[in-house]
Amino acid sequence: MDLSTADPDAVLDVLDRRLVCALQVDGRAEPGRIAEALGVSARTVTRRLARMRQAGVLRVVRMPDVEDAAVGALLLRVRVLSGRVDAVAQALADRPDVPFVDVMLGGHEVGAVVLTGAGARDRLLYGQLPATAAVTETTTHAVLHAFADAGQWRAGHLTGEEVAALTRPAVPRPAVPRPAAPGPAVPPPLDDLDRALLERLGEDARQSHAVLAAAVGAPESTVRRRLHRLDGLGLLRTHATVDPRLLGMAVDANLWLEVPPGRLSEVGSALAGHPQVHGVFATSGPTNLLATVFCADHGELYRFLTDTLGPLGAARVETTITARAVKRAGVSLRQPPRRP
Template sequence: MPDSSPEASPGHRDAAAGSLQESDLALIEALQHSPRAPWSQIGPALGVDATSVARRWHRLVGQGLAWLTAYPSASTTSFAYVDVRCRPNTVDEVTRHLCALPQVLSVEEVTGDFDLLLTVAAPTPAALAALVRRDLPTAPGVEATAIHLGLRLYQEGSGWRMRALDRQQRSLLVPPQRPTRRSLTGATADAALIAALGRDGRRSHQELARDLGVSEATVRRRLQRLMETRSVHFRCDFAQGAAGWPLTATYRIDLPADRLTAAARALGLMPEVRLCSAVSGTAGFLVIAWLRTTEDVTGFEAHMCEQLPDLRVLDRTVTLITAKRMGRLLDPHGRAVGHVPWDDLSTTL
């Protein structure tokens, strides 16, 4: 069930009315590059002291303008995108019901033939099938669903960057690459650690050890392994409208199978692109972009077609309201007001 968190405070929500400042955008990008770096490293990269940068981050979190979460990588879970059509006058009710489910990671109200677009995940294909074939279609108010199984995730939100830092600043943040070791994920202990980081990806080793009932050394070792094997994703997210990216557009695309990797590589260079995924269905490629104006919806589509002449857009939708994004409950302005724990992913499916 949703929990209460600092960003959900009504008083803090009122204080968050304005746009994010350039210094805020730089801090968010710093945490996108190095989500668990100490403030003593992040502060100097931004030209401020550690105490000031920590205070600024806690202010953003308290206002619901930014947050840092963690979740299992797509390689360790089964995921899908689900279109949902609601019965008349039930969209709000269905949205509330779906937002409360930990397996439903994101909920967006969209234009087009369906009312909602969901991102869902489960530990196994069987659990995912039970969710999308049995549970979602029978939810109160749901009239029809269409499931698009995720086949390969080329890019997602944890890899998107704000582009507010210069090269020198980024060089002070990105740690040296270490060899990737074989993943040993799937253990209950790893799932519990990732779940503990879901609400706040910057929780200290001491806090994590206390809540998990293990030593700090054990937490450090497990977390280091999860990060080295890329079994966990950290995402520093934010209220997109306050950062100047108020619109989300989803494009359903047809591409030859042998062009998917090259297309994903080209699209990944475009600053608007948040997600590229191969999916099942007629439109076998899904692209989600964050845009600044309604004119950009067709403008960005034209740009994609210029860059990739064999790309054919079969459908495009615009998100009207994002009610939940990767476990975070959002208000109509896109600010975080709550969190649905991820720990139920391993127990409720």
């Protein structure tokens, strides 16, 4: 299913933006709970959310756990011949193991996030990309630590009290045993029903228990118990996918930072807490920290660089600006037709 972005010259009104922010806090929140937290009627919430979803403005999907999925992920910067960027971007977006794809300003670079095993990774990096005549260069960064990802970003149109009212109580997460030899934690055991539920929520995280039960052929009570367990395992994180321009944020920038190793944790944590930042990752490669930032305009991006980033003491910063998002959180984005 494609998500058609709305007219970039349009914006959501104040209540629409607040509803999007409510789903950023809890993508599975019931209309009644959203209504109570925001001080509007449940009918209004239901009608507004249905209108945005039907218009292709908003979609809520499940995101992988940031600790389990992000570390070891690949951040690709693919340089492409002029005129071939759309084909390369779409080829990457068609892969199920690539949840994020952007075309960068200038039309010669595609950015992508790859979540895959070693075999598929090697085929992509050492076979498929080099064999593509349109690709001139590929830079690969491995994620070493995730300070924040897109599922944790909040657009900032809610008060602290409203966010608290919408935040679900934390489900105690069981300790996951690690193998005797050094390596990643052993993933929790999932059966066919768990995987079926997660797959359905990856397409639409707002499906009700009854709809999910009918889809997977299990009793509703069983589905409720399974979702509670999966939530405790950190597997029900959600992402409210919306064109940031509709929230008043016209500029999406990637900041590739070179930070002294001794300050990497300090700088990453400071940026992760900033409301304009929607992702911060320590990486391998030519730079060691990536921060992704939403800004209202280029002037606000300049102020972020000088006033927020400047005092943190990065030795070098490369700023790249997203011209077009192709895929976000596994959701393909189809751009609106150009005006004549």
